[in-house]
Amino acid sequence: MASETNVVEADALGDEIAELEEQIAATKKQLKIQASTIIASIPSQSLVKESSRSRSKNNKKLLKGLQGQETHQQQCLHRICNPVTAFKVHDPDPNAVDDGHVLGLRFEVMSRSQFLKPYYVMLNRPYSKFSALRVHRHTLPSAIPLAGLAARHLPAPKPEDGNPPLQDLDQFVRTLRREIIRYHNRLGISADLRRALGLHQVTEEDTEPTSIVEVGIADIEAKQIKLTWADERHGRLVMDDDGKVTKFSVFGVDGRDWETTKSLFDRPQRIEEVVEKLKQSSTS
Amino acid sequence: MARLSVPNTARLPSSVRVDASTSAVVKSLNRLTRESLISLALDWLDESAFPNSTPFLRARMSEEEEEEDNDEDSEDIYPPARTVEDLRQLYEDMRQQKGSKRDVVSRILEGDWRHGLTLYQLAMADFAYLDEHPTSQKWNAYQILPLQKPSHTEDEQLLKVDKESLQAPRFHPSTFLQNLQDQVLPDVKAHYHFHRLQEFPLLLLRIFVIDSPYNSALALSSLDQSGTVTNFDASRTVYLAFPDGSPSIYTTKSQGTGSAGTGESRSLQNLIIDGVPKALSRPMERYTVKSTGITTRNLTALLDMKGPGRGNAAGGGWSIYSDEKNKQSPLDAMLPTPPGSREQSASTSSRKRGAPLTQSQRDRKRARAAAQSRFGDSASISDGKGIERFEVVLQDPFPVTSRNLPALEENQEEDSEDGETQGRINRRRSKVESVLQQAVQDIDDMDDVNEVDTSSSHWTPMLKVTFSGPHVFAGIRQLVEAGIIDGKRMPGWMTGEETVTKGVVHRGRIRGYKGSGI
Numbered sequence: 098m099a100s101e102t103n104v105v106e107a108d109a110l111g112d113e114i115a116e117l118e119e120q121i122a123a124t125k126k127q128l129k130i131q132a133s134t135i136i137a138s139i140p141s142q143s144l145v146k147e148s149s150r151s152r153s154k155n156n157k158k159l160l161k162g163l164q165g166q167e168t169h170q171q172q173c174l175h176r177i178c179n180p181v182t183a184f185k186v187h188d189p190d191p192n193a194v195d196d197g198h199v200l201g202l203r204f205e206v207m208s209r210s211q212f213l214k215p216y217y218v219m220l221n222r223p224y225s226k227f228s229a230l231r232v233h234r235h236t237l238p239s240a241i242p243l244a245g246l247a248a249r250h251l252p253a254p255k256p257e258d259g260n261p262p263l264q265d266l267d268q269f270v271r272t273l274r275r276e277i278i279r280y281h282n283r284l285g286i287s288a289d290l291r292r293a294l295g296l297h298q299v300t301e302e303d304t305e306p307t308s309i310v311e312v313g314i315a316d317i318e319a320k321q322i323k324l325t326w327a328d329e330r331h332g333r334l335v336m337d338d339d340g341k342v343t344k345f346s347v348f349g350v351d352g353r354d355w356e357t358t359k360s361l362f363d364r365p366q367r368i369e370e371v372v373e374k375l376k377q378s379s380t381s
Numbered sequence: 382m383a384r385l386s387v388p389n390t391a392r393l394p395s396s397v398r399v400d401a402s403t404s405a406v407v408k409s410l411n412r413l414t415r416e417s418l419i420s421l422a423l424d425w426l427d428e429s430a431f432p433n434s435t436p437f438l439r440a441r442m443s444e445e446e447e448e449e450d451n452d453e454d455s456e457d458i459y460p461p462a463r464t465v466e467d468l469r470q471l472y473e474d475m476r477q478q479k480g481s482k483r484d485v486v487s488r489i490l491e492g493d494w495r496h497g498l499t500l501y502q503l504a505m506a507d508f509a510y511l512d513e514h515p516t517s518q519k520w521n522a523y524q525i526l527p528l529q530k531p532s533h534t535e536d537e538q539l540l541k542v543d544k545e546s547l548q549a550p551r552f553h554p555s556t557f558l559q560n561l562q563d564q565v566l567p568d569v570k571a572h573y574h575f576h577r578l579q580e581f582p583l584l585l586l587r588i589f590v591i592d593s594p595y596n597s598a599l600a601l602s603s604l605d606q607s608g609t610v611t612n613f614d615a616s617r618t619v620y621l622a623f624p625d626g627s628p629s630i631y632t633t634k635s636q637g638t639g640s641a642g643t644g645e646s647r648s649l650q651n652l653i654i655d656g657v658p659k660a661l662s663r664p665m666e667r668y669t670v671k672s673t674g675i676t677t678r679n680l681t682a683l684l685d686m687k688g689p690g691r692g693n694a695a696g697g698g699w700s701i702y703s704d705e706k707n708k709q710s711p712l713d714a715m716l717p718t719p720p721g722s723r724e725q726s727a728s729t730s731s732r733k734r735g736a737p738l739t740q741s742q743r744d745r746k747r748a749r750a751a752a753q754s755r756f757g758d759s760a761s762i763s764d765g766k767g768i769e770r771f772e773v774v775l776q777d778p779f780p781v782t783s784r785n786l787p788a789l790e791e792n793q794e795e796d797s798e799d800g801e802t803q804g805r806i807n808r809r810r811s812k813v814e815s816v817l818q819q820a821v822q823d824i825d826d827m828d829d830v831n832e833v834d835t836s837s838s839h840w841t842p843m844l845k846v847t848f849s850g851p852h853v854f855a856g857i858r859q860l861v862e863a864g865i866i867d868g869k870r871m872p873g874w875m876t877g878e879e880t881v882t883k884g885v886v887h888r889g890r891i892r893g894y895k896g897s898g899i
Contacts, residue, residue, distance in 0.1 A: 103610070113506070129715060129716075130586060130715060133714055133715045133716055136715070137714055143711075144546075158526050165716055168609075168716065169714075169716050171710040172711075173713075173714065176711035177711045184641075188873075189754055189873070190872065190873030190878075190889075190890070191869070191870050191871070191872065191873075191889070192872050192873060192888060192889025192890050193873065193890075194618065194890075205711070211710070212710040212711060212712060214705060217702040217703075218689070219699070219828075227818070234694050234695045234699045234702075234878075235694050235695065236691035236692070236694070236695045236699075236702050236703040237691070237694075238626070238689055238690065238691065239626060239627040239628055239688075239689055239693065240549060240626060240689075241545070242547040242548070244544065244547065245545050245546050245547040246547070248544040248545045249545050304745055314552070314626075315551075316549070316551045316552070317549040317551070317626050317627065317628055317689075318549045321551070340591070372498075
């Protein structure tokens with residue numbers, strides 16, 4: 098009997114401890130948010146700076162926190178205003194080239210008015226005679242032709258060559274960012290289409306034969322969109338780099354469906370226009 | 382008179398039956414669990430699969446025969462069902478009941494499909510096994526690279542990889558299959574089956590190859606006209622996997638069901654690897670495949686290292702940049718916590734409570750921090766991305782400088798068979814170190830990727846190090862955390878940041894910048 102009550106008590110205590118720990122974590126997070134908000138406000142900043150003459154321990158800590166907050170805010174401001182920001186990284190590998198100096202590039206991507214996780218490209222200088230850059234690490238998806246762009250704009254010098262080829266970091270970054278944004282826009286188009294057709298939530302009952310039931314990306318670069326209608330027609334849409342639809346075809350059960358193809362796509366046009374037509378044809 | 386069968390290059394149709402008593406058929410069913418066998422049988426009875434997996438039904442017999450058969454029915458353990466619905470119901474009932482796996486296997490082989498399983502059914506059985514055991518195959522990863530466009534001035538030229546190309550190869554399953562079929566010689570017949578695994582974003586292609594000129598049931602007949610050769614036993618199976626959104630391809634080594642020679646299976650492997658780029662290519666758009674030096678059984682790890690995500694060229698400690706969870710929006714005004722700070726805060730609170738840390742505790746903490754800084758959040762034992770084998774060949778000259786010392790010491794630990802050389806190495810190190818340190822430093826100073834190795838005069842043994850275990854890099858991380866490996870001086874390739882499983886180490890780095898793939 099006694100042991101049973103003990104177990105029950107221990108369980109209750111354990112629950113209580115877990116609950117309290119949760120509270121502590123929540124409060125700590127709250128405290129952090131409040132602290133950073135207070136320290137970031139201009140009046141409090143000026144207050145801290147004014148009282149910086151008194152060299153108490155607390156004051157030093159406050160100043161340090163203020164400095165950290167200021168640099169962080171500056172970094173955030175740069176990241177908000179510039180789509181590409183650079184930073185310095187130290188390669189922890191003891192055998193790293195160039196004493197582990199690495200130039201990091203941060204490419205911001207946005208989707209539906211939110212910042213996504215940025216893409217990173219790390220460059221180092223492995224050549225002793227030249228200060229040429231080379232891609233060291235990156236977090237880009239395979240759809241971005243990084244290798245091709247690097248070969249075009251950051252050509253590697255050859256040791257026998259007297260004057261190495263010129264590297265154009267600026268152009269490299271520009272074209273790379275362009276490719277990233279294009280890729281994300283293409284991804285966004287198919288996501289928009291899916292959302293507009295109401296495919297993100299599964300509904301079984303209201304499937305008319307003319308409605309599109311499936312929208313998918315069909316290739317690596319997200320340049321092709323695969324469409325499936327409820328009556329087993331399927332179509333393929335091909336766009337070029339700039340989002341212009343170049344090819345569009347619909348196949349029915351018995352061969353090509355020229356009518357639907359013509360009604361949706363009669364001349365080269367923007368992907369957005371085709372998406373609009375698809376929406377109308379699917380909902381009507 | 383026998384029907385005339387003309388050898389051609391067509392593929393084997395899915396509806397070709399294999400005798401149900403063939404040992405390979407029995408084996409491939411026996412390795413499945415009871416549940417998956419039943420669901421497989423139900424899949425075969427589905428309308429869409431029906432033409433390729435027709436069961437043995439009573440309705441086939443004429444009525445007269447049926448009356449005669451009535452006597453035999455008592456002896457038949459599995460009397461044939463009348464309709465497909467009956468069979469479906471039967472298997473549904475079996476799913477509810479408990480029973481042994483053997484019952485289901487014998488019911489399939491001796492009852493409902495006693496006239497043989499089709500190639501389609503065998504392919505589905507193999508994929509069901511792969512769904513259950515995703516690590517049962519060893520995968521090699523290849524990268525698909527574009528080739529330069531042939532110029533019209535030269536006729537016979539070896540096409541080079543077009544490094545400046547911005548194209549990504551496009552994969553279309555049916556076109557690919559058609560082109561691949563064109564590469565197959567007429568004296569070999571193959572059966573193809575596409576499948577999507579449940580948990581992985583991959584499209585799998587199973588290629589089942591038989592040495593036979595016929596594309597009818599003759600190809601699979603267990604007894605040839607001469608009465609000796611069994612074709613089915615000489616068959617081989619190869620899997621190709623196409624990851625979604627990544628210009629790479631994974632293959633397995635071919636597996637023979639019978640006693641096919643290893644040389645033969647390798648030539649088939651090469652044949653397929655040669656055929657794949659041709660099948661992917663289109664007019665004015667040619668591709669080649671290049672080995673990436675990744676071989677693993679773990680598909681999750683493979684998709685992480687050569688897949689559609691961010692981790693292709695940012696392994697090891699660099700994974701903090703590719704980690705999707707760690708999302709830092711610039712609109713978030715809160716100061717980010719630098720990595721490793723959580724442990725620090727935990728330790729400060731403990732210090733407040735208790736006595737100051739002892740030396741060993743402090744060392745432990747430092748080792749942990751070093752591991753965190755080198756591995757980031759990667760290489761934890763529970764992340765399911767473990768590779769089981771990591772091989773490197775060290776091409777560095779032997780003299781041990783303070784920089785690559787830990788690497789070599791580690792090698793000694795791993796290569797337990799070289800235990801007796803350790804004493805010699807220590808002696809040699811002390812003698813040669815002072816002389817050669819300068820030379821090595823000179824090499825380091827003019828460090829250049831393109832430069833020829835000038836240190837050939839120094840003793841450079843061929844040293845191959847193989848790490849093996851369930852999760853190699855998690856193991857190395859644990860050694861760092863335990864303080865056995867010095868985390869600060871450990872070479873970068875030991876963290877797995879190059880995202881390869883095979884490589885050549887030169888000047889402490891894996892040659893060829895495997896990770897960035899450039």
